[in-house]
Amino acid sequence: MPSIQLKTNASIADVTAFALEFSKESSRILDKAESSLVVSVLPVPAMVINGTAEPAFQLFVVSLGNLSPSNNEKFSKGFSDFLNRTLGVPNDRGLIVFLDPGMDNMGFMGTTAAVLAA
Numbered sequence: 001m002p003s004i005q006l007k008t009n010a011s012i013a014d015v016t017a018f019a020l021e022f023s024k025e026s027s028r029i030l031d032k033a034e035s036s037l038v039v040s041v042l043p044v045p046a047m048v049i050n051g052t053a054e055p056a057f058q059l060f061v062v063s064l065g066n067l068s069p070s071n072n073e074k075f076s077k078g079f080s081d082f083l084n085r086t087l088g089v090p091n092d093r094g095l096i097v098f099l100d101p102g103m104d105n106m107g108f109m110g111t112t113a114a115v116l117a118a
Contacts, residue, residue, distance in 0.1 A: 001036045001037070001038060001064075001106070001108055002030055002036065002037050002038070002062060002063040002064075003038045003062040004022075004026050004039045004040070004060070004061050004062075005039075005040040005042065005059070005060045006022065006041050006057060006058075006083075007042045007047065007058045007059075008047065008055070008056065008057040008058070008083075008089065009043070009045065009046060009047040009053065009056060010056070010057065010083075010088065010089050011055070011087075012041070012043055015041055018041060018086070019040075019041040022039055022041060022086075023037055025078075025082050026039055028078075029075055029078035029079060029082070030063060030066065030075060031066070049093055049094070049095070050093070055088060055089045056089060056093040056094055057087070057094040057095075058095050058097075059079055059095070059097070060097050060099070061079075061096065061098050061099070062099045062100075062101060062106070063098075063099075064100060064101075064103060064106060065100070066100075067099070067100040072098045075096075075098065076096050079096055080094060080096070102114075
């Protein structure tokens with residue numbers, strides 16, 4: 001169950017509509033069923049990258065089993081291109097953190113992914 005959290009100071013007219021679109025695109029980028037995603041979009045009043053407060057983003061992608069150096073490069077391009085296209089945030093104005101915490105360290109339905117997979 002991937003968890004994707006976007007923080008941005010870019011202007012978003014309708015956060016819910018954007019989050020729904022971002023969920024669909026995240027599913028496509030990660031090649032995971034949308035029904036298994038948790039997507040959060042958190043508008044923030046200020047974000048400074050490279051010493052300026054121009055529109056920027058910080059993206060955290062937590063996923064089990066599909067993060068690797070080659071996949072992360074592909075995922076980074078997909079997410080950066082989407083945020084550039086939809087929010088107008090240039091690729092050099094964002095940071096993406098990929099994390100695979102391991103099955104024992106992700107909880108769901110009152111237990112862990114390791115227990116559910118057993």
